[in-house]
Amino acid sequence: MGSASEAELLDRCREGDADAWDEMFDVHYAAAGRFIFQLAPNLTHEDVEEICQEAFLSAIKNIDSFQGNSAFQTWLFRIAANKARDYREKQQAAKRGGGQTIVSLQANDPHTDLPIDPPSNAPAPDANLLTVEKMALVRKAIDELGGPCREVIELRYFGDLSYEEISRALELNVKTVGSRLSKCLDQLEVILRDISKRENLPFPV
Amino acid sequence: MPDEPNKRMDELLKSYAKKRREEAGAPLEMHPATRKMLQAEVAKLAEQAEETTAESQLWTTLLRQARPVLAVGAVVAVLVVIGIVWVQLRAPSPMEMAKNEERAQTPAAASVDGTGVESGGTTLELQMDQLEAVPEKKVAELNDDLAPAPASDVRGALPTLRGSLQRPEPEVAKSDANGNALGNGSVFGMADKDAAVAEGEKLAFKSATRPASPAPTAQAPLAAPSEEQGELIAGFSRLDAPRQATGQRFNRVGPRAAAAAGKESAGFENVLNSFTLAQEGDRVFIRDEDGSTYEGRIIAAPRDSARMEEKAKRELGASEAKTAAAARTRQAGEQANITNFFFVTGTNLNLNKVVVFEGNFLIAPQSAATLGTADLSGEKQGIDSRIQGRARIGGGNEIQIEAVPVGQIPPQNR
Numbered sequence: 053m054g055s056a057s058e059a060e061l062l063d064r065c066r067e068g069d070a071d072a073w074d075e076m077f078d079v080h081y082a083a084a085g086r087f088i089f090q091l092a093p094n095l096t097h098e099d100v101e102e103i104c105q106e107a108f109l110s111a112i113k114n115i116d117s118f119q120g121n122s123a124f125q126t127w128l129f130r131i132a133a134n135k136a137r138d139y140r141e142k143q144q145a146a147k148r149g150g151g152q153t154i155v156s157l158q159a160n161d162p163h164t165d166l167p168i169d170p171p172s173n174a175p176a177p178d179a180n181l182l183t184v185e186k187m188a189l190v191r192k193a194i195d196e197l198g199g200p201c202r203e204v205i206e207l208r209y210f211g212d213l214s215y216e217e218i219s220r221a222l223e224l225n226v227k228t229v230g231s232r233l234s235k236c237l238d239q240l241e242v243i244l245r246d247i248s249k250r251e252n253l254p255f256p257v
Numbered sequence: 258m259p260d261e262p263n264k265r266m267d268e269l270l271k272s273y274a275k276k277r278r279e280e281a282g283a284p285l286e287m288h289p290a291t292r293k294m295l296q297a298e299v300a301k302l303a304e305q306a307e308e309t310t311a312e313s314q315l316w317t318t319l320l321r322q323a324r325p326v327l328a329v330g331a332v333v334a335v336l337v338v339i340g341i342v343w344v345q346l347r348a349p350s351p352m353e354m355a356k357n358e359e360r361a362q363t364p365a366a367a368s369v370d371g372t373g374v375e376s377g378g379t380t381l382e383l384q385m386d387q388l389e390a391v392p393e394k395k396v397a398e399l400n401d402d403l404a405p406a407p408a409s410d411v412r413g414a415l416p417t418l419r420g421s422l423q424r425p426e427p428e429v430a431k432s433d434a435n436g437n438a439l440g441n442g443s444v445f446g447m448a449d450k451d452a453a454v455a456e457g458e459k460l461a462f463k464s465a466t467r468p469a470s471p472a473p474t475a476q477a478p479l480a481a482p483s484e485e486q487g488e489l490i491a492g493f494s495r496l497d498a499p500r501q502a503t504g505q506r507f508n509r510v511g512p513r514a515a516a517a518a519g520k521e522s523a524g525f526e527n528v529l530n531s532f533t534l535a536q537e538g539d540r541v542f543i544r545d546e547d548g549s550t551y552e553g554r555i556i557a558a559p560r561d562s563a564r565m566e567e568k569a570k571r572e573l574g575a576s577e578a579k580t581a582a583a584a585r586t587r588q589a590g591e592q593a594n595i596t597n598f599f600f601v602t603g604t605n606l607n608l609n610k611v612v613v614f615e616g617n618f619l620i621a622p623q624s625a626a627t628l629g630t631a632d633l634s635g636e637k638q639g640i641d642s643r644i645q646g647r648a649r650i651g652g653g654n655e656i657q658i659e660a661v662p663v664g665q666i667p668p669q670n671r
Contacts, residue, residue: 068303070296077287077295085285090277097285105291112298190273209270210277230262237263237270244266256269 058124065115077108080125084108084132090210091136093187103139107132122220129211130221133203186256193244201236208233504535504544507644507660525650528605528612529658534644541599543614551614553601608650616646616658 064072084107088100095103110131111118118127161168194202200222207213207221215233219226248255287295320327508531528545535542536555543551597618605612620642644660 065299068299068306070299073296073299074292077292081287082284086278086281089281090274093277097281100281100285101288101291104285104287105295108291108295109298112295112302187273187276190269205270209274212274234262237266241263241266 059120062115062118062120062124065112073112076124080128081108083125084128087129087211088132088136091133091206092140092191093184095136095140099139099143103132103136106135106139110135121223123217126207126211126213126217126221129207129213130203133206185253189244189247189251189253189256193240193247196243196247197236197240200232201239204229204233205236205240504533504542505662506531506533508663509658509660511657511659524608525654525656527607528650528656529614529648529660531663532660541601543601543603545605547605547607549603549606549612551601551603551612553599553614555618556598556600605650610651612648612650614646614648614658616644619643619645 061072061075065076081104085100085104088103088107089095089097107128111128118124159168160166194205197205204218204222207218208215213221215226215229218224219229222229224232245255247253509529527547529543531546533544535544539555541553541555543553545551597620598615599618600613600615602611602613604610642662644658646658647655648658649655
């Protein structure tokens with residue numbers, strides 16, 4: 053989408069034009085879903101749809117704050133990345149017990165009167181365990197990286213944005229984006245090695 | 258050029274992203290329920306925005322419609338504020354009223370209690386100090402101009418003037434901390450113990466001629482006047498008996514040019530050109546032809562021979578020769594005119610300046626012998642009397658005044 057047509061579409065969106073928003077959904081929903089899906093190896097399509105919905109809802113509410121310094125998709129990706137992070141943190145908290153319904157292993161199901169067999173959070177048996185472990189390590193290392201490095205890596209590799217687009221989104225110089233990305237990858241390697249050593253797993257590369 | 262990224266990490270992340278994209282499968286499509294929910298949110302926000310816009314437009318419209326009313330209201334408010342400020346500025350403040358009262362009372366106050374009076378930046382107190390500060394030679398010279406009385410008499414009159422201005426009860430004698438008799442009133446100014454013999458006569462004069470005056474408290478001895486003072490007191494007291502002031506008109510004689518004219522001497526020649534002089538007790542009133550009134554007191558400057566003699570003794574070490582010379586001076590003074598020094602002050606209405614007039618009322622010996630008094634304005638003094646002195650205008654310029662009586666006017670016309 054050209055910048056002129058996108059600006060016009062954004063103006064209509066700001067005026068509350070439903071058709072403009074429909075067009076915006078059609079253009080950016082799939083890209084946002086694909087981006088969100090890459091953010092974590094354990095995100096399902098349902099998770100992605102929920103995160104994507106939250107991201108678009110936030111974009112609708114805050115469309116007036118969008119200054120147009122970057123492309124709308126870049127702005128949407130940053131929102132989606134934050135929403136995905138919140139979603140995953142909520143998911144991990146639920147796994148630790150918070151908000152999770154406690155199921156008694158001794159009690160029977162009140163409906164079937166049979167022993168309860170809750171689903172496992174472990175990867176499916178048919179999944180490639182080694183690949184899944186690698187991906188989980190990478191994701192864990194990115195999360196530990198945190199801060200600006202995590203954002204620039206997500207935008208670069210999962211959002212598939214160019215340096216120029218990242219520089220506009222983060223309001224940085226293009227060279228600064230390049231040097232920051234290089235340093236962040238070095239740090240990521242250090243962290244990845246540390247995690248592999250700590251968990252007795254082979255280094256992914 | 259951007260730094261070369263870590264190739265291993267770069268490849269790892271790219272492979273990770275590629276695998277996740279493959280896992281994602283077909284592009285996601287927004288569920289209709291999600292789209293409906295998002296469109297509802299869009300509609301809700303648009304409605305809120307319309308309400309806000311309508312409200313702001315309503316205010317804008319109201320402001321536009323009410324603009325003339327607001328403008329008129331603002332003008333009215335400004336006018337009201339200006340009016341209030343104007344009224345407050347026009348109304349005299351309490352401080353200004355106090356100043357006016359003080360100004361109106363200034364001449365009388367100055368003549369009664371000796372407090373400072375503004376006269377072109379110079380107070381009466383300062384003028385008294387200046388008079389006292391004049392060297393004796395200078396006083397002698399001035400006295401030669403004003404009256405034939407000896408210079409020491411004028412010097413002696415100065416403390417008397419101060420005493421008369423600072424003591425509102427001239428008849429009540431007081432004593433200082435040392436028990437010395439102090440002069441009270443204009444004619445009791447000289448505390449001379451050697452002349453205390455006249456004390457009894459003086460008290461008799463006062464009690465006989467001034468029944469309305471408060472009697473001496475006798476808590477402190479009265480100052481003792483000289484014999485000549487006693488005579489003068491007697492004369493004053495007799496004329497003061499009816500407590501009715503009389504007046505006499507005087508006209509200036511001789512050149513009218515200012516003696517020490519300054520830059521602003523224009524118009525000074527009309528000051529005290531023709532005036533009416535009245536006396537009430539030891540108080541003197543002068544009404545100028547332009548209506549200006551000046552008020553003051555008589556500061557009798559009789560030839561105090563006894564005091565002169567004492568002064569001669571002090572200064573010259575009680576030399577016989579000097580005492581004899583002082584006695585000769587006293588005899589010469591007795592043959593000269595009777596001189597009454599008076600001091601009036603007031604504001605000249607034409608010049609709007611304070612005028613301080615120090616003059617001598619001169620009575621020829623034969624007239625004085627006939628009258629035996631120092632009435633400045635009595636009918637009997639129309640002959641062989643004159644006024645000499647100098648008037649200080651606005652605190653700086655001085656003019657010489659020499660006036661002679663031209664006729665008597667009834668008191669009610671003054």
